Amino acid sequence: MENASVPSVDNIRFDGSARTRWRLGFDRVIGWLLPLLFLVAILPILSLVYYVSARALPTLSWTVLTSTSPYRTDALGVPIIGTFEVMLLATLLAVLFGLFGGIATAEFLSDRVAGWVRMSANLLVGTPSIIIGYFGYFTFVLYFGWGLSYIAGVFTLSFFMTPYVFRTADLAFTSVPRHIREAALGSGAKPSQYILKVGTPIAFPQILTGVFLAMAIGVGETAPIVLTTQPGVLVPQTVYSPVTFLTQLIWENFAQSQSSGLQVLAFQAAFLIMVVVIALNIVVRLISSRYRKRLEGLYA
Amino acid sequence: MRWLRWVAALPALAPAAILIGILVALVGATSFTNFGWGFFGFHWDPPTDQWGIMVFLIGSFLTAVPALVFSMLIGIGIAVASATYLPGYLTRILDPFVDLLAGIPSVVYGIWAFVIVAPVFGSVLEPWLVMHVAFIPGFGPPTRTDGLGVLISIFILTLMALPITTLLIRDALRSVPRDLWESGLALGATRWEVVRRVAIPYGRRGIFSAAFLGFGRAFGETVAVAMVLGAATNLPKNVYDTGNTVAAQMFELLDSAIGGTGSPQILAALAEMALVLLGISLVVNVLGRRLIASLYTEQVQGL
Structure with a gap:
């Protein structure tokens, strides 16, 4: 599968310029923020499954x-x-x-x-x-x-x-x-x-x-x-x-x-x-x- | 034996035949009743012979377009995260949740949104929005206390369009050759820069098709919207107000037509609304499908 993640770039040589620091920092922040978007899909699913079960199960016989x-x-x-x-x-x-x-x-x-x-x-x-x-x-x-x-x-x-x-x-x-x-x-x-x-x-x-x-x-x-x-x-x-x-x-x-x-x-x-x-x-x-x-x- | 081949090939026409059958049945059902330009007017009031569907058309766009924008933005984010930033084992755990979102039936979404989500919107989110962002046009008071209306419809439609947009964008990003990713990185670009400058431009056809197909889904969604949009026949005054879409209005109307109040005119109006909806969804879907290079990838199957 092409699923494998792209190789890490943490070992890019850091030349110390403000621009490079900004680019690497931005990349790192994005790398933390984007996966959080999965929550937009996962939280509603969990809520839906939980609440529908909670309303249905107690009286289901x-x-x-x-x-x-x-x-x-x-x-x-x-x-x-x-x-x-x-x-x-x-x-x-x-x-x-x-x-x-x-x-x-x-x-x-x-x-x-x-x-x-x-x-x-x-x-x-x-x-x-x-x-x-x-x-x-x-x-x-x-x-x-x-x-x-x-x-x-x-x-x-x-x-x-x-x-x-x-x-x-x-x-x-x-x-x-x-x-x-x-x-x-x-x-x-x-x-x-x-x-x-x-x-x-x-x-x-x-x-x-x-x-x-x-x-x-x-x-x-x-x-x-x-x-x-x-x-x-x-x-x-x-x-x-x-x-x-x-x-x-x-x-x-x-x-x-x-x-x-x-x-x-x-x-x-x-x-x-x-x-x-x-x-x-x-x-x-x-x-x-x-x-x-x-x-x-x-x-x- | 050549004729046998022709006979064997006949069932292949099933989808085309169904599609043409739908068109013929709907055109026939209009009885060629001419509502004139008033059909695209703003007044829907069958007892006084006014058949304007403009309110519902605007309602459809008003809910489907913001839902599409949100689901595209979130979809791009999720697809990029799963294609580059997350390790493989995490994507294998997280991706199925997005697929599951596509599997939940719309009536289940509807009842969940009506009973569980709407009170939260009505008592928490909307008062907060009125307090803090009332300066944005459309976000000012009044609110409704039950939470039903445009805002929650946009929320539900975003969820329902999200799996389609995410899957198609993920496909588009995965179709980017590995060589391109790696040469970008080898030149010193960060992962984000490769995504932004290489992967997204390379997969743009797939991303556009995601937008079209996601829009088609949000625009035609019926039952969930019928449950939470509030079935009004006037334009919503702000984002908290009730409204209606073409699909939801058709659904509610036939329910009453079945109840015995249906007149030939209502049926004709319904058939013509169906043709309008079908026309828009066909155009959107043709555009979307033509943009996908390979019409048949396994990932698109589930949609």
Whole structure:
């Protein structure tokens, strides 16, 4: 890694002039001040993790997590199951679109066309989530007439997650070492054989990181879900049923009232999402670091 | 078998198709309702048929631009510290915190800011600012006691844009060849002088792209801003006052539209606001992405 710090300059010969003294002193002061800026990132994170946990944990119990009774307003069973069901199908769809799309972009498209496709994936990542939410609302909820429903939320969220899977799948296949790709194709493998037997095993860990990343981003997303589903008191019975998503519960509880019971529930939901997102990020980090090591071991 | 290749290549169009689909759906949803120039006016009052979004547009810039400036300055500082001044083991411990900032969902930021941070702003920071820096235009009284408003929105948006700007600037600085660093030092420059005169000019494209992409993120942020900016329909009088942004206003409006108060005109206005927001974010993102020499570095993935 280029991570190594630049060699120290403490042994510059000091010629005694005021200008040199100023330059060296300035460098030293900057060297102390700039790292302090890390605090701007670290203190809010610690505060956020601490306060969300402190508000959520004292009242978080097994019953709160598992009770699916429609008469309880202090339980998270229904939204947890709802979130799980939405994420399951949305991830499947995002993998379907993103994985095949990414592989096709890396393997079948000319550089020119691939450049355009990659640009559009990047633009999609940069599109505000509210826009995706509106797209889902106008298309699935109103135009297709699905109403505010499980299935409308799933499709909207999957469109939101697709570019993340797409980009990692594309990146994973384009970064398969050239000599391996050419050895496979040169020894007579069909493109399909190359993709299935050579490319996929090499690219798999990286694709997995993309999927986890998309899940981490999807599970924390609020606007697309709030605009395309409505909270229900039951777990969804059909694909057109209402479904409650954890982030949606936070927003609804927040918007409806600031009563303390609803606020505690919102903090519990926030705590769960935070834990899931941080866990997914750690998994991504572990896989990618292990993967890099293995790559270096094999090909360096 | 050539046609099979074409079929296999079809899924590659997914992202482009989604993007075009979004455009078509939004344009269709406007029903080509013409609000005239009043759409960019200052008066938003649906019952009296006034649809000016200028207040929200100004609100978006008023929160996103200062947030971008802060997150660029802090981002450059962090990236320089992690690329030169800190030893490797410390950067390996500290850098993940910045990445983690990108992973926290915006609704979690929102509830944290509303419940925990806003009271601190309202009871400590803002009275202090009024006492000591009221001479700066926009920083004078009155304050609100609940702490909601422009200032805390800028704070939250700075945090949310910070990981993007920091990661891209870090990439830009790491792309500077080691030879250049070392020849600078060998000529007798201090580390700061090498950063200032060699590394930052060399990585300027990456740094500019960080500014564009960070701005895109801050400009389009919805839920957290909707929670802390206070949903006003007039321009903020000072930095402590409430306001609204395009994205947050759209979010709150549809929530009420779903509640059954939606009229065709509101939906058309929402679709046109969405197009304005999408247009700005596309322009910013195209500029930002074009500036990055390699569109695909592993570090950019997470954004």
